[in-house]
Amino acid sequence: xxxxxxxxxxxxxxxxxxxxxxxxxxxxxxxxxxxxxxxxxxxxxxxxxxxxxxxxxxxxxxxxxxxxxxxxxxxxxxxxxxxxxxxxxxxxxxxxxxxxxxxxxxxxxxxxxxxxxxx
Numbered sequence: 054x055x056x057x058x059x060x061x062x063x064x065x066x067x068x069x070x071x072x073x074x075x076x077x078x079x080x081x082x083x084x085x086x087x088x089x090x091x092x093x094x095x096x097x098x099x100x101x102x103x104x105x106x107x108x109x110x111x112x113x114x115x116x117x118x119x120x121x122x123x124x125x126x127x128x129x130x131x132x133x134x135x136x137x138x139x140x141x142x143x144x145x146x147x148x149x150x151x152x153x154x155x156x157x158x159x160x161x162x163x164x165x166x167x168x169x170x171x172x
Contacts, residue, residue, distance in 0.1 A: 055079045055160040057148050062166030065138055073133040073166060075148030083126040086151035088158060089133045091144035092165075098147070102133060105154065115141070138170045 061073040073089070086105050092098040101113045102122040110122050121134040131148055145165040149158035 055150055057150070057160055057163050059146060059148055059163060059166040062146060062168045064169045064171065066171050067139060069138050069170070070134070070136045071138065071168060073135065073146055073148075073168075075131040075133075077129045077131070077148075077150070080150075081126070082124065082129050082131065082150065086154055087122075087124055087131045088149055088151060089120075089122060089131070090147045090149060090158075091142075091168075092147070093144040096144075101146075103151070103154065104131065135168070138168075140170045140172050142168060143170050144168060 056078045058076045059073060061071060063071060065071055084106065086103055088103040089101050090098050091101050101116050102120055104110045104122045104124050112120060119137045124131045145167050147162055147165040150160040151158050
């Protein structure tokens with residue numbers, strides 16, 4: 054079974070940066086599309102960034118130009134570099150795995166990592 058552990062969140066001022074990490078165990082992430090999600094209080098979880106097996110990336114419009122997703126298959130880790138953070142980015146961030154872009158995530162939802170951006 055896939056196990057995903059997110060880390061790297063914290064409290065940052067508006068305009069600051071954070072780098073989130075997602076460490077995967079139990080499988081090789083090289084065979085999966087990987088995605089970063091976030092969920093703010095009272096809101097639904099949303100996909101903010103994804104990266105395919107081949108390394109192609111896409112982003113939610115709200116984070117384009119500010120966030121960068123990357124993967125290190127050898128380390129079985131996915132990263133989310135978050136720059137120019139805004140208060141609206143405040144959320145719990147999760148990673149998950151997809152068999153393909155057209156399919157929902159298949160991994161379990163973990164604890165995520167809290168990102169809080171102050172004004």
